[in-house]
Amino acid sequence: MKLRQWTTVGVVAVATVAALNTVPATASRPYDPTAQSLAALGLRHGLQVGTAVSIDALNDASDPQYRRLAASEFSSVTAENAMKWESLEPTRGAYNWAPADQTVEFAKRNRQSVRGHVLVWHNQLPGWLTSGVADGSISKQELRDLLRKHITTVVNRYKGKIWQWDVVNEAVSDPWDTPSTLHYKGFWAENLGPGYIADAFRWARAADPKALLFYNDYNIEAFGSGNPADDKTQFVYDMTKGLRAQGVPIDGVGSQGHLGTQYGNYDTLQVTAALKKFSGLGVATAFTEVDVRSQMTAAVQAGNSEEINPRLQASAANFSVLMKACLAVRSCLSYTVWGFSDNHSWVPGWFDDPLEGLATIYDENYQPKRAYHELKSDLIFAGPPYVLPRITPKPRR
């Protein structure tokens, strides 16, 4: 029976929350859920609320607020860049572990779990690797050996310290790519063929028997037409189903959750349905990189509240849709935001034509925005019978 393969973290989580909430409800200090952190409120449901962290910001002596909020509001952290291949091995054979190590140590000090990000991705690869392949000095066979070595070395170093690993990231094309029929895209598929995906999961599992191994992608928050030729969620669903059928040790599917208020986006029931369908494959789910950006028109930049307010409102609504769906589905183990404050968000640097921003849950001065309060109320008002403790799969061997 499928259920036997699952263990519940709910009991542990409830115990932890009881410990966090032992402040007696006296007349002078009644229990006030709104004064609790997102982390504490998430644990009421066994849900980890996480954030991506920038190592430069954590180390910035002049920015203590960043460290304080990263430590206090979240129960999980993801290195925003420090565990990417170009950061870890900028020169062939010479590893730069310090920023990744520091991230893991920060999490340990603050009793947070770590989402490892990322083992295999076509972006942020070291120049020596991509140029070696381009000029033919690295053969296909050597490339495969290098990938195996990279995965083994990194997973081994952090063995026992990583809760969830993003093993493969963004392997699937988008409808605006060429050809528009969805396919496996990018450096790895082009050089090794799609078989690298199963290999990567197997190599990661060989190095760490306990970490939950995830596939991670964007634009898979809800199903579309149901045709894998143009519905990315369906494509990823079929891929996951195929990998599971082959016995590949994939334990979870992460939905990044990069949304924009200018798009239609989804409602809670659509997102819930997608999470449920993935859970039906026996895998965990998670939101791994949530942010909701908006276009920064001249009026927004000039501080015009008539343009700013609807953006903040729509951003909050989208954060909330993903949170409610996650809460409603017991396989949804974590909800991670991709940076928590607008002064450290990747959005303006990445989406600059037209400029986008306002994507996170705190403003540039670390003041909580509507999105923060909505997430908080979602966590406060949730409970049985609709919202139940999380169920974690046993790592697949």
Ligand code: XIL
């Ligand atoms: C982004 C980082 O936030 C930026 O600092 C970096 O310059 C580019 O990458 N999907 C992912 C993340 O899986 O790793 C990306 O992070 C954002 C999109």
